[in-house]
Amino acid sequence: MSNLISSPGQQSLTLSLIAIAVGSMLSPVYADGYGLAQANRSGVKLDKWQCKRCSVSTDTIGSVGAGVAYNDGADSHFGNTSGTDEDGAIAHLEAELMLKNKSGYQTYIAADKLGYNNGSASLSTGTPGQYEIVLGYRGLAHYDTNAASTPYSPEADLLNLPDNWRPGATTGQMAELSNSAEPAALKMQRDRFNLGAEYTGRFYQAELDYRHEIRAGKQTFNGNLLTNSAMLARPIDDSTDELGAKLYFNGANWLAGIDAMVSRYNNDHEAINWQSAFTPTFGAAYRGQSAVPTDNKAYRIAANARIGSNGHRVLMRTGFSRFSQDEPFLPATINGPSPSLPQPTLDGRVDMIEMSLKYSGRITPELSVRAAYDYKERDNKTEQLNMPQVVTDSYYTGTAINPEYDRTRQQATFAAKYRFTRNTYLDTGYQYDHNRYSDLDRQTLHESGIYARLNYRPSRIWSLGVKAEVKDRSGSEYRASTGTASANNPLMRKSYLADREHRKFNVRATYQPSHAVSVSTNLHNSQDDYTDTGIGLTYVESTGYDVSIQYLFDEALSFNAFVNQDWRDSDQAGSTNFGEANWYANQDERSSLVGASVKYENLMDSKLSLGLDYNYSDGQSDTEVTQGVTAQFGDYYSTKHNINAFADYRFSEKLSIRVDWLFEQYEDEDWSNNGLTLDAIPNVLTFSSLSQDYRAHYLGLTLSYHL
Template sequence: MKTSNQLLLLGVLSALSSATAAAADGAAAVDTSQWKCESCKFEQGVSGTLDVGAGTVSDKSAEFGQYNGLQKKGGFFIGGASVRSRGADGTYWNLDASNLGLDTRSVDAEGGKQGSYKLRLKYDETPHRIWDGALTPFAGSGGASLTLPAGFAAATTAGMPLAGQLNQVDLATQRKQVGVGGSWIPNTNWEYAFNYRHETRDGNKATAGSFFVNSTQLIEPTDYVTDQVDASASYASKKFQLKFAYYGSKFTNSNHSLTWADPYGTAAFLGTFPGAAAGQLALPPDNQFHQVSATAGYQISDKTRFSGDIAIGRMTQNDSFLPYGTAVPGPGGSLNGRAKTLDAGLKLSSAVTDRLRLNAAYTHNDRDNETPQSLYAVISTDMFPGAPRTNLPYSFKQDKLKLSADYRVSERLRGAVGADFDSHKRTYAEVDTTHENTAWGKVTSSLTDKIDLTLKLAHGERRNSGTFQPIAGITPPENPLLRRFNLANRTRDTVGLRGDFTPMERLSIGLGLDTSEDKYADSTIGLTNAKDYNLNGDVSLVVSERTNLRLFAIHQEIKSKQAGSQTFSVPDWFADNKDTIDTFGLGIKHAAIKDKLDIGADWSASRSRSQIDVSTGVSNPAFPDIRAKLDTLKLYATYRLKESMSLQAGYWIERYSTQDWMLDNVVPSTIPNVLTMGLQAPQYHVNVLSLALRYKF
């Protein structure tokens, strides 16, 4: 950050610190000794609900069941509970369990004495079904070594004996997390807390490996363990709050490499490249992150408050190196990778008068990569020696100062103005530093009791510190006219307009418009323009005492322009991207029979279209649009059989269809030099019926 900015910050902090005001709120002292609270119905004893039932899914779909556990066709068990126990002395326990019959199950138990201590146990599962029926000729999918049937290799995919040799493998991972935590409050000022999570993530996912220009999609084993710890000590008084904390995260991968046989490794090929019979990918290495932090808040006066935090961390990675190639010994040893992080923030806010508030906030984020540099004798894709390369440990440092003033003109009108100053330094980048300054203003007005309007405008300009220079050590060099979009000079304009209308107590209407445009006027090659346009509306209506209705609609357009050069000189091709997304929703809740039968429906529809146009001056047909269409209808009903028992029914219909030329009709033999897994753009039509009994006690 520039010295002038630092001086400005100090000046503002100093000015705000001196602002003081009286603290009186005008309330009289009171004697509460006779406030018996005899009408208060403090809860005691055990209460809660238990859910038991069954459901059925009409069809198998990884896409539908991607995260909800309903990926299989057939029946499933519905089980859940929400139980509370309260004792007169503040002792309590809660038990919440949901989706017990699915692999999204979750159990959360907490108990203790409120205001003194608590213990918490948690178990949680999260699936990620990625794709059903990936096609692969390899044996050993899910493991660290993939082998091919004898005689499989061919120079192109069309020459490979795919018929009868492709195995179907479902791609999916499953997270299972066990957590234990607790806190202790020895007195009203201090609280100590501890939380530990142990998460496993098992399964497989897609990756790819290549031998020069011949590539193969592969199944990568996922056998991860992540352990995370949070521990903290907090102090709080009326004027001063302080928290010391430690966060630790340790990642462990059971597989450090994936080796696969070369499907292009014919005898002739291996005669030229004898080391290319198999390739090896490095899988994510074990790593750790440890961070200590302190957070403080201080009420300087009734109207002026300071808060700040600092976090110092260290990330390390020291996995043993793999060989340079499957047939070439590696450098031995390990990286001793380490990066220090320093993140700090200061914030000062003062209500200088009843109407005017001034704010200043400063943040500093630093990732200082101290990984040693060394020269590595590269073997390119297990085939031939490449030019030795030195690793480039990237470091980043960002300083941001935000100043703002908020002024209440009247009860119906408020305004705010602000300025943000952002400085970003990077190592091994084409420019060392970028500076971005943004000015913004906002007006919020309650035109009447029934109309609220907010308008926010912002204008930002980012400039880099000098001329773009090629990065030493990266060959071949980039086109000198290329400007990477995160470093390039940029002008950003944003507009936000929001209106909330309440024509009658039962009806509220919201309308919003947000636009943003990034201009990269100095970028000849690379991203040159990006726009985002968002229009949204929503309606909430209490139709009657028994019926509620809500409606929403959102239209979004994301556009960008970029330029490239096939001749390594001036731009000779241009591309336009336009994504259009429309989302609609309608929800209705109705008490069909008062205190007996509640019914409801939620419908939503989402349509997206991606238009891509690449212009080279040579006439080519346009790319087909990439489209996705999602329709969801959920119907639900609750029928009270008696005070303690109710029947809950649900019916969920969901249809999804996509067209994506990146995937459609791309079978394993489509691309001569890429043996794909034949993954197609997902489609499904699934119905889910559920029926459960809820017992309330």
Template sequence: MFGIHKNIKTGQQFSVLALAISASISPAFADGYGLQNANRVKADTSKWECKRCTTEVGFKGTVGIGAAYNDATDIRFGNATGTDTDGAVGHLEADLINKSESGYETRFTANNLGYDAGSAAIETGRPGQYQIALGYRGLANYHSNSALSPYLNSGDNLTLPTNWQTGAVTSQMPTLLDDIREVELKTQRDRFLLDALYKGSFYQADVSYQHEKREGKRAFSGNILTNSAMLAEPIDDTTDELGAKIYFNGKGWLVGVDSSFSQYKNDHNSIVWQNAFSPTFGAAYAGQSAVSPDNKAYRIGANAQLSGNGHQVLMHLGVASFTQDEAFLPATINGPSPTLPTADLDGKVDTTDMKLKYSGRLLRGLSVRASYDYSDRDNKTAQSPYPQVITDSYYSGTAVNPEYDRTKQQAKLGAKYRFSRAVYLDAGYQYDHNDFSDLDRDSLKQNGVFAKFNYNISPSWSAWLKAEYKDRTGSRYKAIDATASLSNPYLRKSYLADRERQEYRLSVNYNPASAFSASANAYVSNDDYDDTLVGLTEVDTQGYDISANYLFSENFSVNAYLNQDWRDSDQAGSSNFSLPNWYANTDETSTLVGVGFDYLQLLDNKLDLGLDYSYSDGQSDTEITQGLTSPYGDYFAETHNINAFAKYQLGEKMALRFDWIFENYKDSDWLNQGLTVDSIPNVLTFGDLSHNYSAHYVGLTFSYEL
């Protein structure tokens, strides 16, 4: 099988696009009530001209230059600040616009430009007619800068120091502790976008191009038979996406076609690493693993919308093709490689998706809706017997690549009845049907019903209650036998197992025409895997959230929120490939608390202040029972975060802004708590990757209004 890069768009997004475009360019569809139906023949329009309406022309806006001190001792703090630079760092802020009397506009914006997570865009054209935009956005994810490894990166190769001496176990590697160094595990994305839009009297055309470059390192496990080493796999790849669409609209209708092409290219062909251990099988002095292969995707879709007399129909049809034809690597680089059935995969997967939706008002107070979704995944890749080499060392026969075809159908039917202005009932039914190939079940079906009761108690108070029930079942469960490692016949995989789900939600809102507003929500649900002996058997979840806002004055407001969730999971397992003989219970809890205020126009309208504080805590406790009960160790993450600012108006056009970010973060994972690179005899680890830090970001930004 082969993978398609996750940035490739799926067809299911485009029906939403049709709705968005129709909302912006199509006229009102209600007969008799739209402005287009007004009789203006005898109207005297000579006095309609706005005497006080003026169009501001010229160049205006603000530009700012910022300098900051960033504490990046632990680079994870960069997820809050947008940069992992330790020490002084600078950035650019801008919001500039130039308008001409003819209606031509050009705008330039920048936000934290100079940081890894900065952005900038320039847009020019005549709003409502045509526009061209060029943009940049940086995205970054920082995991750790404390991973310890003796390996050095060189292209596709991970090499050990020239004086490296192997050992049968990690404690017998004499230079290990001298050769380890800190490696950063992070990912940086740089996106560039070019977009052109043209609007006619009854149509709209749009062409876009996006290029994304991704760099960094991520954790990878390199295995050679019974030994393993944690490696920092290099990331160097690009994704290019080209899209085009055109839509036509008139009174009560909209039709359009959109298409896209996506191409993913990986600068690495494989990852090759030296074996840090003394070979335990043959002459396995190195290992090799494939990386994400180059691939392409093509898609075209058609959309239509018909509206009138209180009825609306939406239609969508899309087809796509995903291809990959990269040359295969040898099955192993340790000894003679078994013969491959073909030089490359020549992989191809075709998809088809179709959507049909209807909504309308049948009677006064009664509206109905119905929809049907169909999607099909057809893997046209040739099936062949491929040699199976265990951890680049041991040949264990052949296996045929599975197809994993899937056909999904979903039907929904709903109705909403309004008893009065204050009360309405919304109810619906949903049916899902899935057909699979090469899974433990050939088909799954699910029936679900829901009902929602909404009551506007008073002009200030409103509440709703929703109940939902779903029942999932399917064809006979049979463990697949296409692999050498067979599944326990009593095992039921949770995503294929029979399941009954119940969920209840309650929401209460208080929103008067006064300074105080608040809302509260609560939910509880239960998943019962009633036909599972080995596997996940039951999941209970419950939670609530409360939020409130108080406006003391036009310039002073305070807000606060609290959210808590609990999840209790039960699992049964078997250590002897038979009925269950051990059980696990996992309790997960999460808490999120926040409070903030804004105090504006202090000191003769020169000073603005703001502060937000949040606290989050998540933890998981697992107990295993097999005669005796054995709890797992700590598994939690806790964060205190403060984000504050003060902006002072130095003059009519100049301002100075002070920003402060503080974060106290700590986490623990019992799997690597207190771990050192040589703690496990046959595994060369990164060490303990947990975090425990308090970090500050202090910045000043000078802005000037043009």
């Protein structure tokens, strides 16, 4: 009987639904006076009829936060970990907010360490599935060192020495060198701003995206005047603007559209011009000048199409790009009369054509195949001119024609996958890569290879995989380069153009007895044998492994760990007499990466969360040269210990606080500049030693309000 008894509210709702159903079957004539529009609803409690599961949330959810931190920026390299090279106190903002209304319109706001050099912020608003507008910012910074020392100071395009500077024939004779040297920070800051919009219609989708990027910083540049050289901190101040648009149409089994992009690069510097710190060797070479990347622009337009049905799919793509620059030439030299230039500007232009065709399909329930063809053509349309050649801005050596460096590349791939059982499949393929060059040591270069990958799952908890590939590269007759001041050794081969036999093997295993435990391992070995190289790189072998472990003790406590190690051994042959090899070098490189993390949540009545990460990395290289006797280069290594700990405590549903602590111990050494002083090399003005050895801390406090 209980199934037949209903509450009064349920009876009322049932009768109402029946009345609506009956009324909907009546024609307008017979239902006159009985329609919903004429119904007396004054006594009806409409709030009882609302579908609470169907309501659209209009709440604002998320959190906003503000933080302050102490950062040890004595060595700017630590900024690659902490996100800023500021020394001392620094503030930042955090946010993650979602705002919605009843119509489905929503706005998402996010900020991460906004106020740091590596901070970011974004805002997106719109209706999902209809349109969206996005506004974003991201800072990207890379810190090399702030320990470089130089007597030069920048002023626009000029790098000048102090007014009281007294040049010397050698660095040891520069009386004001030690008193004039000031620290220079070698770093790069990128600030990216983007504005985008997307609209989705019933059978089409349109996108528009604009990005503006500004770069500022200093990079290493070597300024040469004959036999003397100076390490300079070249200023970087440039910007790039990109505007992209896409329009796609879609149907039941097809998709087609076009996309276009316009880009422009602007450099605030026209050249780098530096004052010589040395007494001129001969003549009057008191300053040097070198070109920097010049203003240029590019555009690209492409068409894409995809069709598919019954397990078969075809992708087609074609595109055209043009790169151009037409800035005025610099004079061939600023030391004495400059040789005449063939024309005022380069009027450079490079066109590129791309086409690709891809197919994938299932032939039988067990067999599927894939095929692809890619074509790329780089055509340099820049006029070839007789350009004057001035060695290190000092003396004229004649003219040379600017090379074209055209390239045509064709790639083809065919692969098949066969599933023997539900737990075993074999994937095999053939790859072919053909290149045609102009103005290189080889006109054609082609490489072909095969690979096979076997996957086997012997049980629910085990998964095994083995992959092997073999490639062979060869090409047309090798011709020694004639574009340099002195001819190359005819036995020398450039590694990217030389004949090569490549072999690679990989073994993978995964063990997952439950959702709480997962272990994966991977072993790999590769060998590159440069079979026809008498002078140059002759052999490279790389071996390594990685292991990762994940363990979930319970819903609150989790643990992760990994270890990765790689070894790379390479051999090189050289000659001092322009003949057969008479010296040999071996380079042994090793790298290790170890890490572990633990996270404990829901402590103290689900108010406290704790986390701890530890990472260790080590890389080193040993070089040994044999020429009658064996000599070994000095130390070349870097090691880093990194600890990241946090505690997040929630005082209430609205308020929480988070404490972050970072610690990093870093050390590196380069035998070529370890212990170097500004005047250590008579004809080279260096930055002094750039080796780093520091221990740095970061302590941050963030207060968050949850909406």
